[in-house]
Amino acid sequence: MKLALVVPGGVDRGGEERVIPVLLSLIARLAREHEVHVFALRQEAKPGRWPLAGATVHNIGDGWQRTRAVAAILREHRRAPFDTVQAIFSGHCSLVAIAAARLLRRPGLVHIAGGELVALPAIGYGGRLHWRSRLREAVTLRAATAVTAASAPIIDSLRALGIEAERLPLGVDLEAWPPSLPRTRSEGPAKLLHVASQNRVKDQPTLLRALAVLAADGKDFRMNLVGVDTLDGAIPRLATQLGLDGRVRFLGFKTQRELRPLMEDADLLVMSSLHEAGPLVLLEAAVAGVPTVGTAVGHLVEWAPDAALAVPAGDWLALAGAIRQVLGDEAQRLRLAREAQRRALHEDAAYTAARFDALYRRVAAR
Known part of the structure; x- marks a missing residue:
């Protein structure tokens, strides 16, 4: 399958700083089985393209990001068709992913990974602070072929909005972050x-x-x-x-x-x-x-x-x-x-990738 992932960033070309480790793990594992193209809205200020974790990153950069991101997905689709379009994080990412998916007549998926569904006016935070963002989320999430989220409280928030979603945690890559047995405390502070x-x-x-x-x-x-x-x-x-x-x-x-x-x-x-x-x-x-x-x-x-x-x-x-x-x-x-x-x-990174892979195959088969 050929997959398009839309992300805000977290995919720096160096692979260590300005990255989201679980996102890199997911990309790397999906790229073992599929052709993966990651469309980063603003990893860098200027447009660019580079290989990372077996995938190709398309950095959109500043200026008309959403319009140019949709156009970039459509151009890559003309080169060889995508099977699904996935937003990791909602907000602008989901708007881009769902708009592109609708234009391509392909499944569009959204994974809630941040504060898209909350409003914390005391600190000016959350995707539901303003009516425009609430409208955007209402439209994109209802237009999505499938919605996923990392934890049960987010699933409950989605259900309260009338949106059914699957719980799909972003797990740790045990190859890069191996387990250590719990240890007894030492003396001292x-x-x-x-x-x-x-x-x-x-x-x-x-x-x-x-x-x-x-x-x-x-x-x-x-x-x-x-x-x-x-x-x-x-x-x-x-x-x-x-x-x-x-x-x-x-x-x-x-x-x-x-x-x-x-x-x-x-x-x-x-x-x-x-x-x-x-x-x-x-x-x-x-x-x-x-x-x-x-x-x-x-x-x-x-x-x-x-x-x-x-x-x-x-x-x-x-x-x-x-x-x-x-x-x-x-x-x-x-x-x-x-x-x-x-x-x-x-629920490690292998579990996460297997769940996403099964989801992509399921929605593509429809």
Whole structure:
């Protein structure tokens, strides 16, 4: 089959920075069986084309992106016909994919992978904040041949909008990120890890306030925060104001190879997001034998209480209590880690690719 995938980015020609690891894994596995063309709306500012993970990336670049993306798909289709057109993320990606699919009279599919279905006006985030984006989603998702999403909460949101969808998680590539058995904690300070860009959706203020509560209670810990700062230093400044200097390290962006030893050294992953379709780092932590405590979003909702602990978003007292509970009960921490790993291994990258492959064959056969 010949497949068109429409993505916002995450497919840098170098393959390490400015990439979405699970997306690369999916592309590579699909490319083993199919001819895959990835249409990236803005990986780079200027149009371009390059090979990546066995596929061909068509970078659209700035200016009239949606129109030129549809035109690029149509040109490639004239060279040799596509069988399906898939959007990874909705929004502009789904608009391009469904418009092209309709023009080509081919199946058009959408995978919800971000905040397309939420509205968080307090931080100006979400695909349902404005009537234009709500209308766009209503039209494109109903026009799609099939809709998928990573976790049960997103499926529930779609169902509330009258759209039936399949749960299809984006799993971890075990070839690139192999499993490690859960480990007993060593002596000394608890080793905590947070992996996310510093932005308002990830809600690091809630995380830091939870850590401040633990520090005030005399809990001995060290926290590594990995991720790009998009808030002009606001989060490190808050850490200083809360008296967390010496307990918290801001490490910036890390490649997957650089992240792995930090993950393996951690006792607990802590997430504080206001919204997640995944989060994917929870799956990576699980494969590496590390359990997660976090807010009730995405997979955390699905996994709690047997494979993770989840608390209400924005509740730093509850988050501090959950961290304290897990660090104070080594048997529970290891139980959470083992069950989380079992689930992550069951729905790995091979599982994801097989599900997408079966879906493409099913809709193409119609």
